[in-house]
Amino acid sequence: MATGEAATTASDFISRITADGYKAGMRQLAASVNVVAADFNGARDGLTATAACSIAAEPPQLLVSVNSASGAHTIIRKAGAFSLNILARDQEDIAKRFAGMDGAERSERFDLGTWETMVTGAPLLSGAVANFDCEIEQMVTAATHTIFIGLVVAVTSREDGRPLLYGDGKFTGLAD
């Protein structure tokens, strides 16, 4: 490096990344579409989320990443529990409803589909390819989001499940 030349730091690189550039890259990360839902003393809320993944099988733990500005964030935190519902290919209308994409009121989110409870009281969607009922084990604040780590206390899944996927900005399904 020549005398007087400033070293390039990580923050120099980061400052060149635009939100649009980041999102364009992330659009290529195809993923299953889920609804994360919670119930605190009868107040239910939920959101469509693709940021979910397995952590471990023993003990069974998974994580979801939820924007702290979303309505469901407060309910999940207060309830200390949440459900992760992996949507089926024919549940695109529910994905749109819980992403606020269909113009319905927040109070109408649970009007679509049949919702049940198992252990924690978090709403579980019938017909989903899998449902995980989770107690919150840990919360990690990361920028605009909270990563909720859940201990799975009940699980159901369908052997014939065809999951709903999201990739390249579109809802889609697995090829046959």
Ligand SMILES: Cc1cc2nc3c(=O)[nH]c(=O)nc-3n(C[C@H](O)[C@H](O)[C@H](O)COP(=O)(O)O)c2cc1C
């Ligand atoms: C395909 C898809 C995936 C999404 N994934 C997430 C996610 O992982 N985490 C998140 O916080 N929001 C995610 N969102 C955005 C929320 O679903 C959306 O902001 C929702 O309206 C939040 O609820 P609110 O109306 O209470 O803010 C996603 C939206 C779509 C369409």
